[in-house]
Amino acid sequence: MSNLSIQLLKALEPWRNARAWHVAFSGGLDSTVLLHLLAQLRQIHSLPPLSAIHVHHGLQAAADAWPAHCQALCDDLGVPLQVVRVHVQAGASLERAARDARYQAFVALTQAQEVLLTGQHRDDQAETFLFRLLRGAGVSGLAAMPHQRGLGEGDLCRPLLDVPRAHLEAYAQEHNLSWIEDPSNVRTDFSRNYLRHEIFPLLTRRWPQAAASMARSASHCAEAQGLLDELARQDLQEAGSVSEFDWLGLQSLELAPITSLSPARQRNALRHWLAALGLLPDTDHWAGWDALRDARADAQPVWKLAEGQLHRAGGRIWWMAGDWLRQPIAPMQWDNPLLPLALPGNGQLQLLGQAPGGSLQVRYRQGGEVMTVKNRGHRDLKRLLNEQGLPLFARGRLPLLYVNEQLLAVANLPGLDCSPCGRWQLQWLPTKSDQGLS
Template sequence: MGQSPIDLPSRLLLNLEPWRHVAHWRIALSGGLDSTVLLHLLATLANTESLPALSAIHIHHGLQAAADAWPQHCQDVCDALGVQLQVERVTVKGGASLERAARDARYAAFSSLTQSNDVLLTGQHRDDQAETLLFRLLRGAGVRGLGAMPQQRPVGQGTLVRPLLDVSRAELEGYAQAHQLRWIEDPSNQDRQFSRNYLRQQVMPLLTERWPQAQASMARTAAHLREAQGLLDELAQIDLAQAATPHEFAWMGVPSLELTPLTALSDARQRNALSHWLEPLTRLPDADHWSGWTTLCNAGADASPIWHLADGELHRSAGRVWWLSDSWLGTPVIGADWQTPTSALRLPDNGRVMLHGQAPSGPLRIAYRQGGEVMRMAERGSRDLKRLLNERAVPAFVRGRLPLLFRGEELLAVANLPGLAGQMDEGWTLHWQPTDEDQGLS
């Protein structure tokens, strides 16, 4: 037996208890059944309960003519309940999946609007959870994907919370009818070319006809899988702690892991640990693309293999794997005269350099390694720069970016490398900050 609609307010408050202390609850109001009921519930509870400040956000995608009337509908609903409404218009980029593009645009807007002491509340319910599980199952998702929608996750500077995941659509409809609520029926929800609509209209009714508790059971399975993913995350943290060893190139600010502790793990644990590490950095590879990790690990000892991923590259060098993205993937401009060495010199796409101490005399310039450079060293004579970099196990990807200080054709210093960064007896060293962030040089 399902719980009756009269239980909804108390269940909602119970689900939102952990977030009663925040400053602001923002309700994502599409104008459909789910978000309309959520808004009404909270506005009504606010009359008798001490709740955070309430407001609503409506995202206008502009994808169909009917949608032009929805902001006014949402405004009328909010006015009747005494809730402030913010309407945000977004541009949906074209692509293979209009559903995904609209979702991405919507959540980008939510992220920009959600502040540090805000909770964004959305109206997804138990039927949506079951539908999400089935949809991802058919796409071959792993444990993380099959965990479906979490009750909470970060968004912007705040938190997104789905407080209705244990409520069925039938219960929401019952509440809406009992309170004579009006809501929008999106015409696109009838279009079966969209996969979720097809599942909702064609597949789910057949499943629930044969197994009436199918949606509740599937939502429960999603909860089990989220718990399993939590255990996998804990295992990944244990494994990554073994590989997150200190190293002398931490000043680069490049995420890296020691390779040997990773390759000592089973293949499955390697993938689990790497997935956990890569998730904040890039869209994760599908199952077939993981062969790139195997290739990277198995490359010869003298090689510097690269695994190309959606948002950057994983490089193997100096016994570690390094995550490179953004400016690290560009090629810096070859060089520049340093007219005022008493001030920091900005390097296009390569941060900045500065001299600590009394600058050496003569016309100075910054350049990058081209090959064949030689450096004169006290007590060692002239040495090939390539050999000096090899001796210090400098990662391959950074060798062409290390700022070199020249006076005429004489190589005076290699930034940041102990013993090569300057003339200590003359009291100066060359320091490089690889990014343009305003932070001190180490």
């Protein structure tokens, strides 16, 4: 076996027992060499079933001939090929939109215990590092492309990431491989192409090992980010106490353990926490965290992000997104209380036990409501909610059950959610706040 084959087999060792290997096959040099290497290796090694995926973006006329080229090579190698046509959304960055469309297709086609293999190499890693450096990225961004990560229900692996492009070219020439040269790759109005064709030749003439050095720096940053993530998990463990209002279904953290940290550790912990919800705020936007953290104790500060918000209430910070940012629709008649009632944009409501008689209606708080409480008589709802400590942001979404225009119960709040004699209980299952940042 060639050194390149040995290096590839070693990189793929953790996935030798996967259900399938899919090669992201553009038809270019990188993916052509990767597919050819794998097709040769499977002749002498027991490997998972191998297939190829070609994504047709439909962005240029030349691309219409590429599926046929890919099919011919796959036929020669005996590898099944799937061609997927995607629609690229118009936007400011055509490169990013095409990448997003491509990876959406890959996510849909990669099942559990399956691996998508891509052909990025060391020169690509160096370009990514420099591109992000010029955009002012932090340690996480400068870590560039990881060797592996999750992809939908499966995994993505870049087994050639430590291999220089020159080695791939030499392999292709040795085996008389032909590949597609994308005409758009010479357009220097694309940022990556500008770096590849204008900047890197200058750098490598002065520093021949520039690409290798940048890739090594990216590896150092990845290791540093791993330590930062480990520290963040430790700090978040201190703040991850259970709230009495966990039934709201919202992600939340106890504020005091976070604010006891240094400002840098606060941001590190919150970056790690918010990363699971989507894109992180940029450097200038972190002033919103300072304002939320330092607001008066009796204030209700909000940090507004792209598609979500952080609220501070009850000594905690709460992540809200999606339906939680929209006013639910009310009132609603509940004609059959034996069945759960779907609340538009607000989950569902159900009555446990023997339903009360009369005309049932569900409303939301408007202000000035009064209800009768066992052994306490008539009480203002506002005072009752204050006694319960329910966060203000949740009060306008809390379902109120009326019978013949009388406020009878408040969902989920002990002592207010059931009949005086215990014949029934009002239970609310809120909508999930699962929409992340954009």
